Amino acid sequence: MKINVDGEERKFRSVWFEKDEVVLIEQRNLPEKIEFYRAKNSDDIAYAIKHMVVRGAPAIGVTAAYGLALAKIKGENMEEAVEKIRKTRPTAYDLFKAIDFMKSSGFDIHAAERYSQEVSGRCKKIGEYGNVLIADGSKILTHCNAGALAVVDWGTALAPMRYAKESGKNIFVFVDETRPRLQGAKLTAWELEQEGIDHAIIADNAAGYFMKKGDVNLAIVGADRICANGDFANKIGTYEKAVLAKENGIPFYVAAPGTTFDFNLKTGDEIPIEERDQEEVLVVNGKKIGPENSKARNPAFDVTPNRYVSGYITEYGIFRPDQLGDLKRKVQSDLFMRTTTPTA
Known part of the structure; x- marks a missing residue:
């Protein structure tokens, strides 16, 4: 990067x-x-x-x-x-x-x-394949940080945007702030700035406003785990963005390498969801917000059902939810992937 x-x-x-x-x-x-x-x-x-x-x-x-x-x-x-x-x-x-x-x-x-x-290398291929989805003048919504910081280099969701920029396309990115840790505002915006990609940080609850106005052409997000049926876990707040995209007729893509697909899990109901310390929600800039005795819930991820996904951008190409059987066969025939047999 x-x-x-x-x-x-x-x-x-x-x-x-x-x-x-x-x-x-x-x-x-x-x-x-x-x-x-x-x-x-x-x-x-x-x-x-x-x-x-x-x-x-x-x-x-x-x-x-x-x-x-x-x-x-x-x-x-x-x-x-x-x-x-x-x-x-x-x-x-x-x-x-x-x-x-x-x-x-x-x-x-x-x-x-x-x-x-x-x-x-696999994430670089994600950029190559995902670039075909981005037209000149596209306005793209992303959530959390799925750039080089989250991958090592290139990124997943941000890789197609980098390729689009390098190929001379004029694009604009809406960056969800991504509370409570603000990975969008702090990390994604920073990466886009380093790459010279035009963008604006928006409050998490403003995404629907811009979608309804017609200001968003497509959404691309990353993932932390994707099940055999295409249900996927990503940073908390992803699910509601996917629902809003569907409601407004906006294509919603998930970018992830084969290492993120867990074909041992049939549906998203089986994905373990991490819940983090409530202080991440209750403390902002070192100061507690809300009433003194209020508690918080802080799930780090949510699960988006496959019906909200237009396609999965991978190093093997782009696959619709009904094509994940084909993707599974490609992953299983990949020598690098066959050397891993996770038990958790």
Whole structure:
């Protein structure tokens, strides 16, 4: 991804391995500061995933892969390291894909590097395929952050937008702020700014207003887990955007690599949904909002039924919900995908 550092444009990945450390862009400090988190052991990796130093299903998977290779290099008990990392985030399927890939590869650092390269390359293909959906002059809605920060490079939902920009198309992106952690306002807007893509941050509850006015041509979001029937989990608030898109006749696409598809789950009812600390809702800029004794609920994700999805943009092409059997066969015939057999 492009990052402007002190007036100089440089290219970074969101996570990489360097001198027996896993280095991550510290996403909790963006966009105010560009800083890096250096993980020296599996405890640091588990903290980074659990506490949102890194987030986004593919990036979580890559971080886990590097973290397990690091644990082996440091001579840690691998069963304990695996279990520690496995327990960090229950919804993101890529986490379990990466863990099982590393187990089958002997926790080798070269395997972790391959996993990272595979994810990045597959997301680049998502950009190539998704670009055909974007016409010159398109106004696109996205929710949360599904850019390079969430993947390692390129992104999922943002990859087609990057390709559209590079191919000379004039596009505009509506960026949902994405409460309570504001990943849209803080991260997606920052990535789009770095890429020179025209955009505006909107309140989460303003999306319907712009859809009804005819200002949105299509919606593209990422995903944390996609079931065999196409139901998918993504950042809380995605479901209502999909319903509004359907109501207003707006195509709604999900962009995700094969590592995010969990064909072991039949429907979205089986997806485990993480509920995070209520303080994320109740505290804003260090100050508590609402009455002193009020409590909050804070599900991190919701599940969108397949009937609201126009198609899934993958590294294998674009598939409608009724074509996911074809996608499953492509995934199962993919040698890289066959090396993972997640059990969670």
